Amino acid sequence: MNKLTERFHRLKENGEKAFVAYIMGGDGGMERLKEDIFSLQASGADVIEVGVPFSDPVADGPVIQDAGLRALEAGTTLSTILETLRVIKAQVRVPLILMTYINPVLQYGVDKFALDSENAGVSGCIFPDLPLEEEGLVTGALSKTDISVIRLASLTSPEERLKRLAEDSEGFIYAVTVKGVTGERAELNAAELEAKISKLKTYTNTPVLAGFGISTPSLAKKVLPFCDGVIVGSKIVNAFHQGKREEVDELIKGIKGLALTVK
Numbered sequence: 001m002n003k004l005t006e007r008f009h010r011l012k013e014n015g016e017k018a019f020v021a022y023i024m025g026g027d028g029g030m031e032r033l034k035e036d037i038f039s040l041q042a043s044g045a046d047v048i049e050v051g052v053p054f055s056d057p058v059a060d061g062p063v064i065q066d067a068g069l070r071a072l073e074a075g076t077t078l079s080t081i082l083e084t085l086r087v088i089k090a091q092v093r094v095p096l097i098l099m100t101y102i103n104p105v106l107q108y109g110v111d112k113f114a115l116d117s118e119n120a121g122v123s124g125c126i127f128p129d130l131p132l133e134e135e136g137l138v139t140g141a142l143s144k145t146d147i148s149v150i151r152l153a154s155l156t157s158p159e160e161r162l163k164r165l166a167e168d169s170e171g172f173i174y175a176v177t178v179k180g181v182t183g184e185r186a187e188l189n190a191a192e193l194e195a196k197i198s199k200l201k202t203y204t205n206t207p208v209l210a211g212f213g214i215s216t217p218s219l220a221k222k223v224l225p226f227c228d229g230v231i232v233g234s235k236i237v238n239a240f241h242q243g244k245r246e247e248v249d250e251l252i253k254g255i256k257g258l259a260l261t262v263k
């Protein structure tokens with residue numbers, strides 16, 4: 001079984017919610033990528049989402065965009081990220097997913113991408129600018145591997161679309177909590193999100209996780225009662241950039257501790 005699916009089974013058995021940590025691959029260089037992964041693993045992240053920097057990141061807010069620019073300036077490419085992941089593979093127990101716009105994948109070559117990702121220990125991919133209708137571009141190659149394609153569900157998706165994306169979903173479904181780009185928010189509309197997530201859950205048993213704008217235990221607490229976990233990006237990217245590793249450790253422990261008490 002795929003590492004990601006295995007992890008979700010285990011969380012379910014233990015009555016736990018998932019904490020997914022997003023980082024920008026190559027922000028601060030490749031040694032930092034390794035350190036970031038090991039420190040997130042030690043802090044108790046359940047899944048690590050590694051972003052591949054891209055020049056035209058339409059879904060990214062300012063914090064992730066800046067991190068992407070820093071990573072590109074440091075010479076990061078899809079290839080250097082996959083190579084780094086391959087080197088540390090044996091020491092990584094946490095399932096890794098890649099978050100990449102589709103263009104770098106097409107340039108790299110889809111078949112080579114699938115093969116090299118598998119060899120790098122990647123167990124899932126998110127392609128934020130690849131609509132359901134275009135998934136065929138990658139699924140032919142990825143279905144020969146054990147890698148899941150993780151779909152994004154937006155608050156604006158009509159029910160028919162939610163149904164289609166839920167039905168044969170893999171890994172988990174990424175429910176986008178806000179209309180707009182990634183980044184910290186002071187508030188979020190939990191009622192609207194709950195309605196969408198409960199709809200999704202009528203069509204699938206695939207875990208549904210909420211991401212975008214979640215940066216504190218109190219925001220996580222609003223959504224965890226009706227979803228299977230949260231994804232935190234900008235907060236972590238910022239803290240790591242500023243060298244504040246303890247902040248990330250506290251955040252993960254804070255949210256994981258809370259998640260144990262919500263059922």
Ligand SMILES: O=P(O)(O)OC[C@@H](O)[C@@H](O)c1c[nH]c2ccccc12
Pocket residue numbers: 022049051059060064099128181182183184211212213214215231232233234235
């Ligand atoms: O940064 P936030 O608001 O905490 O949200 C997570 C998000 O950054 C990460 O999952 C992500 C980064 N870039 C993306 C593009 C699309 C979807 C998701 C992402």
